[in-house]
Amino acid sequence: MSRKLLAAAAIAALAATGASQAGQAAAPMPTVRLMVGGIDKQIYLPYQLAENLGFYKKYGVKVELSTEQNGGVGAEDAVVSGQVEMAGAWYVHAIDFQQHGKAVIGIAQLGGAPGERIMCAKGANIKTPADWKGKTVGVTDLGSGTDDLTLYMAARYHLTSKDFTRIGAHAGQTMIAALKFGKIVCGMTTQPTVNAIEKLGVGYSAFDLSTGDGVKKWLGGYWPTASVLARADWVAKNKDTTQRVVNAIVATMHWINTHSAAEIADKLPKDFVSNPLSTKDEYIKALTQDKGQFLPDGMMPKEGPQTVLDVEKFAGKIKRPVDLAATYTNDFVINANKLEGFTK
Secondary structure (H helix, E strand, C coil): CCHHHHHHHHHHHHHHHHHHHHHHHHCCCCEEEEEECCCCCHHHHHHHHHHHCCHHHHCCCEEEEEECCCCCCCHHHHHHHCCCCEEEEECHHHHHHHHCCCCEEEEEECECCCCEEEEEECCCCCCCHHHHCCCEEEECCCCCHHHHHHHHHHHHCCCCCCCCEEEECCCCHHHHHHHHCCCCCEEEECCCHHHHHHHCCCEEEEEEECCHHHHHHHCCCCCCCEEEEEEHHHHHHCHHHHHHHHHHHHHHHHHHHCCCHHHHHHCCCHHHHCECCECHHHHHHHHHHHHHHECCCCCCCCCHHHHHHHHHHHCCCCCCCCCHHHCECCHHHHHHHHHCCCCC
């Protein structure tokens, strides 16, 4: 072949490669709808933070974030029904759904503690769950994860569900009002409601479920909560897209681990960190205190699933054998950590 023909062939090959690469670059990113169980709650902050840090885009996926509303469809139910592809919700739902023949798995774990505190009314003198006997305790909703935790804590102090009353007090103003007007003696809630209760002098933090030491004391071990949930069949058919989302989430968890609460707050929407319940300074103070709830690598704590299962058994929700290995996977997280330069 002549030099001219060789040159022409080389140019054609380069052009074809360029066209191919251009076509790949122009290809639309996959879209994932992700509903969060309260996107402005501190326990779920990694989802919005990943967006604001540009990590979803960096790893080649468009994530459409939404948040569940009081009285609306819960994030975990939305993922099962196909309304969304992923949910930012508690890992425990994967166990609950398996009991009902639904295969839902946790693909990345954000927290090793619930991020909750049980706030008790000023002057109530509640020191242990045993003090709830004959009284009313507020939970997010009856049948929710906070309800299960409340029942479990009570059981560890020899109380049954008949020894005290639980009501749904939600969060924010409704939880505050329930404490203020004596509807409940204690209520389980998260930031920023915790801070608002303390600031208003309505109640105090009696039980810490926001740190490793706290959950070990009151629950007996790490209790994985905030998780990325998806239907197992969807994950099996969309492994590449799933990996992209997990890459972004794991990158965010490492970012949280290496940055201060103030730096994190600066990257979140203004109404998340400064609102009627909390000033930005108060938000930062609370996040500094509870930042240890976040897992730095997205991995499921080794004994975590068993501890969650123990809670569910105490809550009376386990009616058949549970295959814990089918409720979560670390595969995508391991790949993401390798991509980030962290070997697992």
